Amino acid sequence: MASRAKATILDIAREAGVSKSTVSLVLQGSRLIRPETALKVRKAIEDVGYVYNRGAANLRKAHSNVIGMVINDLTNPFFAEMAVGMERVFQSAGIVPFIANTAESPVRQEEVLKSLMEQGVAGLVVSPARGTTPGAFRRLETAGVPVVFVMRRLPESRIPVITPDNHRGAYLATAHLIGKGHRRLAFFGGSSDLVVYHERLGGFRAACEAFGIAPADRLVFEGETSRKGGIACLETALAMAAPPTAALCFNDAVAFGVLLALRKRGLEPGADFAVVGFDDVAEAEHYMPALTSVAVNTAGLGERAAHVVLKMIQSRTTRAEDHIGAVNLVVRESCGPDRKEHGCAGMGDAA
Amino acid sequence: MASRAKATILDIAREAGVSKSTVSLVLQGSRLIRPETALKVRKAIEDVGYVYNRGAANLRKAHSNVIGMVINDLTNPFFAEMAVGMERVFQSAGIVPFIANTAESPVRQEEVLKSLMEQGVAGLVVSPARGTTPGAFRRLETAGVPVVFVMRRLPESRIPVITPDNHRGAYLATAHLIGKGHRRLAFFGGSSDLVVYHERLGGFRAACEAFGIAPADRLVFEGETSRKGGIACLETALAMAAPPTAALCFNDAVAFGVLLALRKRGLEPGADFAVVGFDDVAEAEHYMPALTSVAVNTAGLGERAAHVVLKMIQSRTTRAEDHIGAVNLVVRESCGPDRKEHGCAGMGDAA
DNA sequence: TTGATTTATTGGAACGTTCCATTTAATAGG
DNA sequence: CCTATTAAATGGAACGTTCCAATAAATCAA
Structure with missing residues (x-):
């Protein structure tokens, strides 16, 4: 003592x-x-x-070596994985980053950002909370603190962004579904206040168009980006007169929900209804059935973001190029075998 | 700019x-x-x-209002959940805690702790990394920084601990299994360098003893505390001449692995082999089959820990009482119906 | 009026570092 | 031997706050 x-x-x-x-x-x-x-x-x-006493030192140096990672939802394994990727990079640069969670709340985010600034952060990697207002980062900008966004972007912002190629990913997944013989497709989950949503939905639409799916045959169901959201989407979709036979889900969590709901209804995922996820979280591989999903190289994007912010700090700039990461579809079991003229057994299939 | x-x-x-x-x-x-x-x-x-400029202020005040949460594995939903519980408390106390991940590495933990001290933390909640040496927290202690451990304890340490009642939880779960008619039981996963492991295993043994299970009929399989570990445990268990018919798993991740492995082998979880998890993570409820697990009130323990450290900071002490949180078994589907003389077919629900 | 009391405001000395400009010691060049 | 040069160590002035003690202004009791 x-x-x-x-x-x-x-x-x-x-x-x-x-x-x-x-x-x-x-x-x-x-x-x-x-x-x-x-x-x-x-x-x-x-x-x-x-x-x-680093505080005293910084007072003199004005060069704080503190880096912050502001994450919108740490309980989401996807973001946790990304955070760990970033951490790896910072660690090997001899820096201990501080992680802060905003729990998807812009208000909380404001507090976190303020606190970080007061602490004198040298740079920030941020996955912004849903509903972040355009002005939320102005203080940071005028203070000249390097910031990079990862995974999510803000509608109108000059802050560099590291994201996966959402459009392409959705396109690939949708094309896969169509290739399997599906003609009536749904897009499940997500809400339109996220730029990512529009990007993924855009890819879905583009693929439908390219392969001649009639506008009336592509259904969009907004919903929570969680298991629960997936369950809800499936319920309302199957309640339709002419339900879809396959869905691209906004993310894997939604897809897991759909898989669950299918099972509950006695339907066989894959055979009776094809499901593709997005993000390819670690769990996708181990699910039952294993989930076909768009792999975005989560940890890799985190690493990239960390590198970019490091570089920005070093070169004392607040600008950097955006980076769109490559994606690829990893095919597992959740879309079943190719679909013949008329769906196999199970229940109500395409009209 | x-x-x-x-x-x-x-x-x-x-x-x-x-x-x-x-x-x-x-x-x-x-x-x-x-x-x-x-x-x-x-x-x-x-x-x-x-x-x-909080650094400048702290220089004068020596009263930093920074609190750190040091987590052994942020990608583990269990710990993430706990972290979020803590955060809630700190937030409503007007404090933005900094989270740091040690990725289960004592070396990394050392770095993190050092960095936090240099930053002048007012207090710390720590879920120590596996293999933490007894001396790892001496610096903190001599500096008089309040620290509380959560979920895990160190063999010989005066630092207050907030944990669930592991012994009781394991006892309850084991009793449940025995009540279902199982007479040859296994304990799956975990490694003996964790105090928690001994606590849970102790509860398992105590229950076996209390209900007259012969020592030869309780099997212990150490293994990774992950899905993979669970899979491995099941494989080696079933390869035995007289395999067990039920297992208490060190945690839910292991249990999920076991469930998966059972399915892969064409066995029906519950009916053919009963599985109980530990921790009751959010996913347990949504698994297929839903996992019977020992609920430890993860977030609640996090909140408790946060409260304790706050109180310690306020009263300028480095000591506090340990807290053993209540647990309860939540019965779902993974143990199937009661077991008759000889395992029955089908997979009906609990009797 | 005078002094005492209260209310608002202010100067200045810390706090623990860094880093520039010096000083001191040692070495080399002639 | 003296003077340059280099190497090693040092004093002191910042850095941006807080907070004590002091002041100034306003109010009150006589």
């Missing part, structure tokens, strides 16, 4: 019989100090139990 | 025509300042785009 007044650089100086400047230099690993002196100082540091 | 030298309290003072002390008081919401003066100052703050 005890621990009287915290030891400072001066205490070490006294202990080691040198000046505070010398101690400071040792702390910074300067080559100006004679090795044996450095050793003496380091010993004193150890003896006294000194802990470096 | 631009943003010449950062604005300080003095710039605002000049702008508002008052002294820096006045500005400082306004920032702290002091009632000593005339409301109209305060207003004038606040306007200047807004105009200049000032951001508070």
Whole structure:
């Protein structure tokens, strides 16, 4: 317990019989100090139990080496995975990033951003909360703090963005479904306040158009981006007079919900109704049936984002190029075998 | 861009025509300042785009209001959930906690702890990495920083701990299995370098003993605490001459693995082999079949931990009582119906 | 009026670093 | 030997806050 007044650089100086400047230099690993002196100082540091006061240092340096990762939803394995990718990069750069969760709340995000600024962050990687207002990052911008967005973008913003190629991914997935013989397709989940949503939906539409699916045969169901949302989408879709036979889901969580709901109804995912997810989270591979999904290289995008912000900090700029990451469809079991003229057994299939 | 030298309290003072002390008081919401003066100052703050420099403030106050949450594995939904519980509490206390991930590496943890100390944290909630050495937290202790452990404890440490009642949970689960008619039981997954492991295994053994299961009929399989670990455990268990008919799993991830492996082998979880998980993560309810698991009130424990550390900070102590959280078994489908003399077919629900 | 009290405001000395400009010691060149 | 040069160590002035003690202005008691 005890621990009287915290030891400072001066205490070490006294202990080691040198000046505070010398101690400071040792702390910074300067080559100006004679090795044996450095050793003496380091010993004193150890003896006294000194802990470096970064706040004081930053006061002088204005160069804080703190990097923040602001994540919209840490309980979502997808974002957690991305966060871990970033962390890897920061770690190997010798930086301990601070992670903050906004729980998808713009208000909370505001608080977090404020706190981070007060702490003097050197840079930020942000996956913005849904409903973030365009002005939310102005303070950061005027303060000249490098920021990069990852996974999500804001409608009108000059902040660089690292995202997967959502349009292409959705296109590929949709094409796959059509190739399997489906002619009446749905897009499940997601809400239109996310730019990503429009990108993915755009890819879906483009593919439908390219392969001659009539506008009346492509159904869009907005919904929560969660299992629950997926369940709801499937329910309302199957309640239609002429239900779809396949769905591209906004993300894997929605797809899992759909798979679940199918089972509950006694339908066989894949055979009776084809499902494709998006993001290819770790769980997709282990699901029952294994989920066909668009892999976006989650951790890789995180790493990329981290690299970009590092580079920005280093070159003292607040601008950088956007990066659109490659995607690919990984085909598993959730779309079943190819579909013949008329659906196989099971229940109500295409008209 | 631009943003010449950062604005300080003095710039605002000049702008508002008052002294820096006045500005400082306004920032702290002091009632000593005339409301109209305060207003004038606040306007200047807004105009200049000032951001508070907490580092400078802390230098003077030595009272940092930064709290850290050190998590062993953020990609594990269980810990993520716990983290979110803590966050909730800190948020309503007006504090933005910083989360750091150690990825189950003691080395990484060391770095994180060091960084946090340098940042001048006021307190810490830690779920220690596996293999943490007893001395890892000595620096924190001698510095007098309040620390509380959550979910995991260290073999010999005076740091307060918030955990679920692992022994009781395992006991309940095992009793349930025995009540279902199982007489040859296994404990799957986990490794003995975790105190939790011994607690849970202890509960398992105690129940076996209490209900007269012969020592030869309780099998222990160490293994990774992941899906993969669960799969492996089941494989080796079923390869035995007299395999068990039910298993208590170290945690839900292991249980999911077991469920998966059963399916792969064409066995029906519940009917052919009963499975109980531990932790009751959100996914347990939605699995196929829904997993019977020991609910530990994850988020609640997180909240509790946060409260404790807050109290410790406030009362300037480094000691607090341990807290053992209540647990309860939530019965779903993964143990099937009661077991007759010889396992029955079908997969009806619990009797 | 005078002094005492209250209310608002302010200067200045910390806080623990960094880093520039110096000083001191050691080495080399002649 | 003296003077340059290099190497090693040092003092002191920042950095942007807080907070104590002091002041100034306003109110009150006589």
